[in-house]
Amino acid sequence: MSTLHEAFAAARAEDRAALVGYLPAGFPSVDGAVDAIRVMVENGVDVVEIGLPYSDPLMDGPTIQAAAEQSLRQGTTTRDVLATAEAVARTGAPTLVMTYWNPIERYGIERFARDLASAGGTGVITPDLTPEEAGPWIAATDEAGLDRVFLVAPSSSDERIDVVCGITSGFVYAASLMGVTGVKSVSAAAPELVARTRPRTSLPIAVGLGVSTPDQAADVAAYADGVIVGSAFVRLLLDAETPAAGVAAVGRLAAELAEGVRRHAHV
Incomplete structure (x- = not known):
């Protein structure tokens, strides 16, 4: 069992959903991202997603795009992302990288998987x-012992969900909204998407895109195994007057969200 599976199992044992927090590497700086993520973990985030900043982020909304652009302007590289993963993994929280495919291909598929595993990433x-193009990635992650996470969406057919789960x-990752990420509201399609996916896998199902408040976290936690929050954390860092104030605000939100996922009995 990987550390990721252990984190979801531990949350389930407490009759709650796991809280998954996202921040892009290199934002507001390489060290600043690590500081903010450490505070997220200290305040109840169970699993960490580190974004690899990319110049053509099709799925990201304006908040995460703004942070990624700032990170790229400051020269953040894939090596910096791996160093961030290594620092975050030392907290003990399962650490994943969320990235578009192009940076992995450019870095080297086997090399990326191997280097992330060496850094302690899960x-x-x-x-x-x-899925049709995932063969080399499946082989590389199997070899390196990394977990793979793919997405399903409200538009996914039952057959497509089967393929993704396979x-x-x-x-x-159940993407609750059609379109880009951002602090909006969780789509009414999310519970139905989870219900359609549930019979097709024994893996945990986590809902992302649109969760930003403790109430939303509590609502999603009632039917999903994980609640993913990204843009809300990023927005606090973008709006903060100082890096220290941003980190403090991120810690407060993490604690509120951690309370949210514990509020309703998990089904």
Whole structure:
């Protein structure tokens, strides 16, 4: 059992959903991202997603795009992302990288999987990698012992959900909104998507895109195994007057969300 599976199992044993927190590497700086993520973990985030900043982020909303652009302007590289993963993994929280496919291909598929595993990372979320093109990645992650996370969406057919679940090994990422990420509201399609996915996998199902408040976290925690929050954390860092104030605000939100996922008995 990987550390990722252990985290979901521990949450389930407490009759709650796991809280998954996202921040892009290199934002507001390389060290600043590590500081913010450590505080997230200290305040109740169970699983960490580290974003690999990319110049053409099709799925990201304006908040995460702004943070990624700042990170790229400051020169953040894939090596910095791996160093961030290594620092975060030392907290003991399962640490995944969320990245578009192009940076992995450019870095080297086997090399990326091997280097992330060496850094203590537990898995990778690849939002734009289709199952049909995933063969080399499946081989590389199997070899390195990394968990793979693929996405399902409200538009996914039952057959497509079957295919995605068949190649996923970490958790199934249920994207609750059609379109880009951002602090909006969780789509009414999310519970139905989880219900359609549930019979097709024994893996945990985590819902992302749109969760930003403790109430939303509590609502999602009632039917999903994991609650993913990204843009809300990023927004606090973007709006903060100082890096220290941003880290403090991130810690407060993490604690509130951690309370949210514990509020309703998990089904």
